[in-house]
Amino acid sequence: MSALTQKLSLWIQRQWYSQKPVAWHLLSWPFEQLFKSISVKQKNKDLAQAKGPNVPVIILGNIHVGGMGKSPVVQALARYYAANGLKVGVLLRGYKSKQQNQWPHILSDYSSTDDAGDEAVMHYAVFQQESINVLVAVDPVRTRGADALVAKGVDLIICDDGLQHYKLKRDCEIVMYQPARGIGRGFLLPRGPLREPVERLDTVDFVLSTAAIPDSIHQKCPSLAKKLWLYRTQMEQPVNLISGQQLSQNMTDVLALAAIADPNAFFKRLQKQGFQLSEHYSYADHQHFTEQHLKIWFAQRKPVLMTMKDAVKIKALLPSLSDELQQNVAQYCFLIPYKAILEPFLVEKALKVAQTRFKTRQEGANSA
Numbered sequence: 001m002s003a004l005t006q007k008l009s010l011w012i013q014r015q016w017y018s019q020k021p022v023a024w025h026l027l028s029w030p031f032e033q034l035f036k037s038i039s040v041k042q043k044n045k046d047l048a049q050a051k052g053p054n055v056p057v058i059i060l061g062n063i064h065v066g067g068m069g070k071s072p073v074v075q076a077l078a079r080y081y082a083a084n085g086l087k088v089g090v091l092l093r094g095y096k097s098k099q100q101n102q103w104p105h106i107l108s109d110y111s112s113t114d115d116a117g118d119e120a121v122m123h124y125a126v127f128q129q130e131s132i133n134v135l136v137a138v139d140p141v142r143t144r145g146a147d148a149l150v151a152k153g154v155d156l157i158i159c160d161d162g163l164q165h166y167k168l169k170r171d172c173e174i175v176m177y178q179p180a181r182g183i184g185r186g187f188l189l190p191r192g193p194l195r196e197p198v199e200r201l202d203t204v205d206f207v208l209s210t211a212a213i214p215d216s217i218h219q220k221c222p223s224l225a226k227k228l229w230l231y232r233t234q235m236e237q238p239v240n241l242i243s244g245q246q247l248s249q250n251m252t253d254v255l256a257l258a259a260i261a262d263p264n265a266f267f268k269r270l271q272k273q274g275f276q277l278s279e280h281y282s283y284a285d286h287q288h289f290t291e292q293h294l295k296i297w298f299a300q301r302k303p304v305l306m307t308m309k310d311a312v313k314i315k316a317l318l319p320s321l322s323d324e325l326q327q328n329v330a331q332y333c334f335l336i337p338y339k340a341i342l343e344p345f346l347v348e349k350a351l352k353v354a355q356t357r358f359k360t361r362q363e364g365a366n367s368a
Contacts (some may be wrong), residue, residue: 006284012190013193017184025187028191032190039188039217050166050167051168053146053150054150054294055085055149055358057159057172057187058162058351059170060161060169060355061161061175062175062177063163063183063194063200066191067260067261067262068160068176068178068261071309073128073293075126076319076342077342081156086156087154087156089135089137089150090137091146091157092138093115093119093145093161094120097138099116104137105134106124107137112316114316116136117138118312121316122308122312138141142165142168146159163195169361171354172354175204175206177208177213179209182214183217186198193360201217206349206355229342233340235321238335239335240334240336241333243336253302254303255277255304257278257282258283258310260307260310264279264282270305278300290317292319292323294329298325306335313337
């Protein structure tokens, strides 16, 4: 994303959450109506053509544009189900992958961010580090990707995003909500930040949030209180990107970088954990890093803290870097392990919903 495009994107986001830009809301209203009309038609068309794999499918998504903290929750669900004997497959579309026609792609030790995108490689790296038997697949055609996972013998598929991909039948829908970001004034794209109306929360199975949801949303979604899960996140000590050793230096003199949906939330969380950031670098979500980025960070000769999502992109650069830059990565780069802590009975409830609905789906297919 160019600097100009990024500035325009940030400006539009400010309009979404501001109460003042009357002109913006008036001028963008026709485009919102167009988006709504196209979305409804596409949804109805996709639902009519929808098909599902021969295993239960749990969708984890959002009605809000941009990242909402899904990745740690996907990992928490997969971690729990795998520990309880299920062979789990995680499915993504492979955003920012440079693949052309080589789909589906089941990740392996040889998969790169160019092959599968940063989020898929991040999931794979986490599961490998924890020795968890979870398959990760990417395919922009999610029905095809789901079938590929079934062919590999999975018992359950968790879709990271894809709530609006209605061609894929699902058995349980979980939506993420971020209280800190909210829904602006509740408008759809491009007038506001929503992919679907807020009332969509009333039709999903569960809504995950780290804090209470405003009463104004509860009023629009009468069943929300019954399906709301509160969860927490846990930020662990930084570990070296190469050696895996914990950061031993004083936490008062570090840098931080983030190319995620909400970099400021990451920086604030670091400060809350006691880190004093001498400088931080914000980038667009999924930003591709280059040698020039690394040289800027390393010029200060201080530990650089980052998310796992950014760490996998830096690791992918290693073979192309000079010896000096490789040594700098090994010396200065530290990733922050980040986990979602979910109540076990809620995780089990989601699985039960998915399995029950899958059984009904199968019985309907057999009787057709």
